[in-house]
Amino acid sequence: xxDPNMNDPNVVIAAESLGKSYxxxxxxxxxxxxxxxxECFGFLGPNGAGKTSTMRMMQAVxxxxxxxxxxxGLDVAREGKAVRQRxxxxxxxxxLDVDLRVRENLLxxxxxxxxxxxxxxxxxxxxxxxxxxxxxxxxxxxELSGGxxxxxxxxxALVNRPEVLLxxxxxxxxxxxxxxxxxxxxxxxxxSGVTMVLxxxxxxxxxxxxxxxxxxxHGKILTEGTPRALVxxxxxxxxxxxxxxxxxxxxxxxxxLTGRGLDA
Amino acid sequence: xxxxxxxxxxxxxxxLRVWRTMALASVLGxxxxxxxxxxxxxxxxxxxxxxxxxxxxxxFIAPGLVVSTVMYxxxxxxxxxxxxxxxxxxxxxxxLATPVTPTELCMGELIYAGVKAGVGAVAVLLxxxxxxxxxSPLAVFVLPLGFVAGVLFASMxxxxxxxxxxxxxxxxxxxxxxxxxxxxxxxxFPLEGSPRWLKLFAQVLPLTHVVQVSRACLRGTFDGTxxxxxxxxxxxxxxxxxxAAAGARRRLNH
Ligand SMILES: Nc1ncnc2c1ncn2[C@@H]1O[C@H](COP(=O)(O)OP(=O)(O)OP(=O)(O)O)[C@@H](O)[C@H]1O
Ligand SMILES: [Mg+2]
Numbered sequence: 001x002x003d004p005n006m007n008d009p010n011v012v013i014a015a016e017s018l019g020k021s022y023x024x025x026x027x028x029x030x031x032x033x034x035x036x037x038x039e040c041f042g043f044l045g046p047n048g049a050g051k052t053s054t055m056r057m058m059q060a061v062x063x064x065x066x067x068x069x070x071x072x073g074l075d076v077a078r079e080g081k082a083v084r085q086r087x088x089x090x091x092x093x094x095x096l097d098v099d100l101r102v103r104e105n106l107l108x109x110x111x112x113x114x115x116x117x118x119x120x121x122x123x124x125x126x127x128x129x130x131x132x133x134x135x136x137x138x139x140x141x142x143e144l145s146g147g148x149x150x151x152x153x154x155x156x157a158l159v160n161r162p163e164v165l166l167x168x169x170x171x172x173x174x175x176x177x178x179x180x181x182x183x184x185x186x187x188x189x190x191x192s193g194v195t196m197v198l199x200x201x202x203x204x205x206x207x208x209x210x211x212x213x214x215x216x217x218h219g220k221i222l223t224e225g226t227p228r229a230l231v232x233x234x235x236x237x238x239x240x241x242x243x244x245x246x247x248x249x250x251x252x253x254x255x256x257l258t259g260r261g262l263d264a
Numbered sequence: 265x266x267x268x269x270x271x272x273x274x275x276x277x278x279x280l281r282v283w284r285t286m287a288l289a290s291v292l293g294x295x296x297x298x299x300x301x302x303x304x305x306x307x308x309x310x311x312x313x314x315x316x317x318x319x320x321x322x323x324f325i326a327p328g329l330v331v332s333t334v335m336y337x338x339x340x341x342x343x344x345x346x347x348x349x350x351x352x353x354x355x356x357x358x359x360l361a362t363p364v365t366p367t368e369l370c371m372g373e374l375i376y377a378g379v380k381a382g383v384g385a386v387a388v389l390l391x392x393x394x395x396x397x398x399x400s401p402l403a404v405f406v407l408p409l410g411f412v413a414g415v416l417f418a419s420m421x422x423x424x425x426x427x428x429x430x431x432x433x434x435x436x437x438x439x440x441x442x443x444x445x446x447x448x449x450x451x452x453f454p455l456e457g458s459p460r461w462l463k464l465f466a467q468v469l470p471l472t473h474v475v476q477v478s479r480a481c482l483r484g485t486f487d488g489t490x491x492x493x494x495x496x497x498x499x500x501x502x503x504x505x506x507x508a509a510a511g512a513r514r515r516l517n518h
Contacts, residue, residue: 059361061360061361061517062517063517081363081365082363084361084362084363085362085363089361091357091358091361093354094354095353095354095355095357095358096358097278097353097355097358098353099282099353099355100278100281100282104281108274108277108278108281109358109362111274111277111278112271112274112275112359112362112363112364113362113363114267114270114271114274114363160362
């Protein structure tokens with residue numbers, strides 16, 4: 001497919017027939033999507049849907065096995081280094097540097113992007129404020145709570161002032177309060193203009209944060225749209241359960257499309 | 265600085281920073297063992313060993329012990345140390361999400377190991393010198409030798425790490441490669457006059473050539489033969505670095 005929109009400057013990420021196999025297992029089965037500058041785009045799906053595989057290809061740390069994927073106009077397979085210079089990544093499992101203290105994590109990470117010494121110091125201090133971790137600047141990583149670790153990981157992903165921020169299940173494993181706090185941070189980031197891509201298996205998260213999203217299952221995209229449009233087109237505004245009538249949500253969309261719940 | 269070395273240097277600097285914060289505690293653990301060998305073998309066993317090539321036994325083994333530190337420091341660092349960063353801590357995963365490439369990461373690890381091994385060599389050299397076992401100012405060349413040989417042993421170890429699925433593999437590497445190298449590289453006995461098989465075997469061991477260079481430096485007898493050993497060390501280092509980098513690229517999926 002030779003699409004002229006490939007060169008649209010508002011398209012930050014474009015996937016065409018993107019696929020990933022691990023040996024005989026197909027994790028991502030030829031998907032197409034476009035992510036626009038400044039939006040928050042979500043990948044919603046149950047365990048094993050292929051969210052992380054898709055994210056890792058967008059991060060240019062794992063090459064696609066079929067199709068093409070361009071991030072910021074660059075081909076991830078051939079120009080991975082240039083892609084990684086301009087994006088930020090928050091992986092599904094924390095990989096903060098446990099040999100380093102909190103502030104050092106930011107300083108050292110900034111050095112991998114080639115920031116000057118003074119810029120590294122400035123960024124580290126700004127991001128400690130952003131992540132509400134000034135009081136923990138000299139703490140060791142294992143002394144942080146789960147929510148603090150996540151905030152530090154997100155702060156670390158911002159050291160290079162990325163144009164796109166990729167968040168793989170940013171709030172999984174956090175308690176409701178820590179999750180709310182993190183959502184607040186992510187909304188602040190979105191308002192600052194950074195393009196955000198996140199994967200999640202919480203419909204509430206997708207509904208609150210995403211402008212547009214796709215629902216994935218078994219490596220395929222089932223549907224795409226704004227959270228509201230998806231709900232309205234697939235299930236209508238309300239659903240009747242045996243005991244009540246309540247507003248319909250993305251969970252119902254997923255149920256409608258697959259015949260099973262998201263956590264199944 | 266060229267972007268390539270910038271990435272490698274950032275990785276080396278990260279490891280050096282971690283080492284620095286534990287340096288004092290680790291110096292003895294890192295570099296204490298050769299001193300024990302010097303005391304037990306050089307001054308204990310040495311009393312019953314006749315002079316070799318005009319050297320007391322302690323003088324004979326001192327140059328080898330200085331560079332055995334290099335081998336052990338670099339090897340420990342690039343086996344247990346690197347494997348932990350790669351497979352346990354996720355340090356490498358985090359680095360590879362930045363513009364740093366697997367090749368740069370590999371080079372950074374090797375530079376770090378080379379620096380640490382060079383520092384170790386100097387630490388042992390100072391002790392050896394304090395015992396009066398250094399005869400020539402050429403001994404200062406132990407620092408660059410320690411760095412280059414450190415990179416050599418680091419590259420061999422890192423190549424093994426990139427094909428390891430667990431820490432178990434390192435037991436084999438230490439028993440089958442590192443220990444024989446320590447014993448048969450002419451640290452403890454002169455290779456001249458050894459059985460033919462042993463002489464030939466020793467020639468393929470990188471440490472043999474490093475020991476010869478070190479001995480030439482400490483005694484001040486640097487000649488054409490020593491220069492050939494330097495060339496062999498440099499060539500082996502290039503080969504080892506290429507091997508480690510290829511291993512890193514393969515393992516790290518780029
Ligand atoms: N490195 C790998 N080697 C082999 N199979 C893999 C690998 N990574 C993922 N898979 C498989 O690919 C499929 C998709 O996995 P992926 O991690 O992309 O899903 P996910 O949507 O992120 O799931 P989760 O919500 O559990 O994180 C799964 O069947 C998984 O077992
Ligand atoms: Mg995942």
